[in-house]
Amino acid sequence: MTHPLDLFASCPKGLEGQLLQELLSLGAEEARETVAGVSFKGPVEVAYRCCLWSRLANRILLRLTRFAVESGDDLYRGVAAVDWSEHLAPSGSLRVDCRGEVKGINNSHFGALKAKDAIVDQMRERSGQRPSVDRQNPDLRVSLVLAKGHAIVSIDLSGQSLHQRGYRKEAGAAPLKENLAAAVLYRCGWPELxxxxxxxxxxxxxxATLLIEAALMATDTAPGLARERFGFHGWQGHVPAVWQRVREEALERQARGIEGYRASITGFEGDGKVVQRAQNNIQRAGMGHCIQLQVAELATLKRPELAATPGLLVTNPPYGERLGEEASLLYLYRYLGSAMREQFLGWRGAVLTGNPELGKRMGIRARRQYSYFNGALPTRLLMFEIDPEWFVRGREGAEAGAQGVSGAAPLSAGAQMVANRLRKNRRQLAKWVRREELQCYRVYDADMPEYSAAVDLYGDWVCVQEYQAPKSIDPDKATGRLRELLSAIPEALEVDPTRIVLKERKRQSGKEQYQRQDRQGAQLEVVEHGCRLLVNLTDYLDTGLFLDHRPMRRRIGQEAKGKRFLNLFCYTGAATVHAAHGGARSSVSVDLSATYLEWARKNLSLNGFSERHQLVRADCMEWIRDNRETFDLIFIDPPTFSNSKRMEGVFDVQRDQVVLIDAAMKSLAQDGVLYFSNNFRRFQLDEGVSQRYQVEEISPQTLDPDFARNPKIHRCWRLTHRAPSAQGKKAIWGQ
Structure with a gap:
């Protein structure tokens, strides 16, 4: 093909303008920016050069045809109108990728199937041979886009997405896309620097994505040079001699670039394992001679001695997408701003963030901002001049960062108020905590209504549970207050900011309370009244230990000696551990969740208990109804609502309390005790229960000082059988 090709380069949204300039520099003609890409023309040599050199594009597509389509038959005829023998050998293989939808075709799989059939049928009719389908390594990759009543059929000259350079085999969560990293570096003027x-x-x-992309630019290395294969290698229109010339030209430029390399590129990470993974990626990219890595925490960051001025500090901090990460991010941004101000004066700065509000915690005003997408995640590139002119000044004219923890920016007035309250609460609880030898307790529970959250200490970790704000509250204002609370915690409670976990507590329905929120899997061991228990601060809404039930667990441990104990809706079995620790003769713990029963098993094992303590996976309502064993001590703490695929219907504690309590009392020994508790604020115990059994509400006795501010956290009753009347005794004893 000697005539200009009709080409399209796709890219992430936000990169279109930069991609346009890049393609023009590579020889593109009639280039026109559009949504998520650029249309352009050029000979096959330009197409090859774009595949090899584009740092920003995802794919380079050769457009073959565009036609109106309203049905599968329209699509079949339109695709069959292309002479596919010009593009694919009859014995070759193909893959069709379809995206979008039009009238009559609202399924991408159906669209791809129709297009594939049209290609295969045409080639079989003309040559007698049928191309095969290969999803992994096809000779020809066909792109089909359906939108606005039309179909666009193209050949993908790239093959694998161009952003995948091949060097990154190891990456963390939500890794920075290579072409977005390149766009950031272009925007910062790194090639000129x-x-x-x-x-x-x-x-x-x-x-090390930013470091590697920077090194590729600094050495004039084409990002696709390490690729063994592109999509055009199996295309019938491929011209090997032209490709060879383009590739040799790139090799010559790389050799000259490496020889003339004068820049300095350094990366820091606090985790040695992460540094090793980064080093592996750098070696695969062939850039080990250009990049230096050091293990260093952000709080102790210093500018490399040999680093020249002016320079560029550029980074992509964690986005805080996972449950509980935003708390530590607050201080991370404060430390970052402090390091920039103190160590990198006169430099340029660039921070690609998934949470631009946190950028305001850095103590430097951004000179300019740009919006990008890292995959599906919206991000903002904040660009700085690290100069005192741009520093944010405090209320007394002091530069931000001159006060506060470890050089970080000072607390706001609101955050300082919260910090004062946290210190006061902790001081008031200190004697009780020492006396009870507690590791886990609540230190704040929306004491100041505008800062609506609970703050719990778990050893040297802090769990913050944000209460859902009313709809009448401006979400931005609520978020701002939460961040003030989070920023106050490390200083007030003297904890590492990375050990603060944030959770949003809102009204739960069905099984939401027990669904996994994250998959970090880290369990922390804590001690409560001599019992060792595992908690998980990240993966679920609850931690595995209801702190407000501490007095109830203590009571169970004190009363359990020599008794048969039943823990219904047992959750992670903390009450069972206390019963076993208190000398229970045996126990049965019932729950429907396999996850929590396994957790209960670990808790029992951690304390050396296994024999005589049975764990049963079952619907608690069905199990207690069918049970024929007798127990001396029963604890029931059901959820407000619950459903499961293994349950019939929905459990509602207000509606189902009578059936549940009656069934449990049938399993209770005549002189036994049943404790019934729940945290439904509007719960009312049925009058019939009080008429049939001896009932005492003991809610005030089941609250420790850390929950005294919130007496409605739960309600609890002590139930026993009524003493038999004289008539009843005669009937029972046969008198």
Missing amino acids: ATAGGSLVDPMCGS
């Missing part, structure tokens, strides 16, 4: 011998520092380098 590198040519002038400038320096680049990434203080949180992660998998």
Whole structure:
């Protein structure tokens, strides 16, 4: 093909303008920016050069045809109108990728199937041979886009997405896309800085994507040079001699670039394992001679001694997408701002963030901002001039960062008020905590209504549970107050900011309370009244230990000696551990969740208990109804609502209390005790229960000082059988 090709380069949204300029520099003609890409024309040599050199594109597509479509038959005829013998050998293989929908075709799989059939049928009719389908390594990859009543059929000259350079085999969560990293570096003017011998520092380098892309630019290395195969290699229109010339030209440029390399590129990470993964990626990219890595925490970051000025500090901090990460991110941004102000004066700064509000905690005003997408995640590139002119000044004119913890920006007035309250509460609880030898307790529970959250200490960890704000509260204002609370915690409670976990507590329905929120899997061992228990602060809404039930667990442990104990709706079995620790003769713990029963098994094992303590997976309502064993001590703490695929219907504690309590009392020994508790604020115990059994509400006695501010956290009753009347005794004893 000697005539200009009709080409399209796709890219992430937000990169279109930069991609347009890049393609023009590679020889593109008639280039026109559109949504998520650029249309352009050029000979096959330009197409090859774009595949090899584009740092921003995802794919380079050769457009073959565009036609109106309203049905599967329209699509079949339109695809069959292309002479596919010009593009694919009859014995070759193909893959069709379809996206979008039009009238009559609302399923991408159906669209791909129709297009594939049209290609295969045409080639079989003309040559007698049928191309095969290969999803992994096809000779020809066909792109089909359906939108606005039309179909666009193209050949994918790229093959694997161009952003996948091949060097990154190891990456963390939500890794930075390579082409987005390149866009950030272009926007910061790194190629010009590198040519002038400038320096680049990434203080949180992660998998080293920014460092590697910077090194590729600084050495004039084509990002696709390490690829063995592109999509055009199996295309019938491929011209090997032209491709060879383009590739040799790239190799010559790389050799000259490496020889003339004058820049300095350094990355830092606090975790040695992460640094090793980054080093592996750097070696695969062939950039080990250009990049230095160091193990260093952000709070102790110092500018490399050999780093020249002016330079570029560029980084992509964690986004805080996972449950509980935003708390530590608050201080991370404060430390980052402090390091920039103190160590990198005169440099440029660039922070690609998934949470631009946190950028305001850095103590430097952004000179400019750009919106990008990292995959599906919206991000903002904040660009800084690290100069005192741009520093945010405190209320007394002091530069931000001159006060506060470890040089971080000072607390706001609201955060300082919260910090004062946290210190006061902790001081008031200190004597009780020492006397009871507690590791886990609540230190704050929406004491100041505008800062609506609970703050719990678990050893040297802090769990913050944000209460859902009323709809009348401005969400931005609620978020701002939460961040003030989070920023106050490390200083007031003297904890590491990375050991603060944030959770949003809202009204739960059905099984939401027990669904996994994250998959970090880390369990922390804590001690409560001599019992060792495992908690998980990240993966679920609850931690595995209801702190407000501490007095109830203590009571069970004190009363359990020599008794048969039943724990219904046992959750993670904490009450069972206390019963066993108190000398229970045996126990049965029932729950429907396999996850929590396994957790209960670990808790029992951790304390050396296994024999005589049975764990049963079952619907508690069905199990207690069918049970024929007798127990001396029963504890029931049901959820407010619950449903499961293994349950029939929905459990409602207000509606089902009578059936549940009656069934449990049938399993209770004549002189036994049943404790019934729940946290439904509007719960009312049925009058019939009080008429049939001896009932005493003991809610006030089941609250420790850390929950005295919230007496409605739960309600609890002590139930026993009524003493038999004289008539009843005669009937029972046969008198």
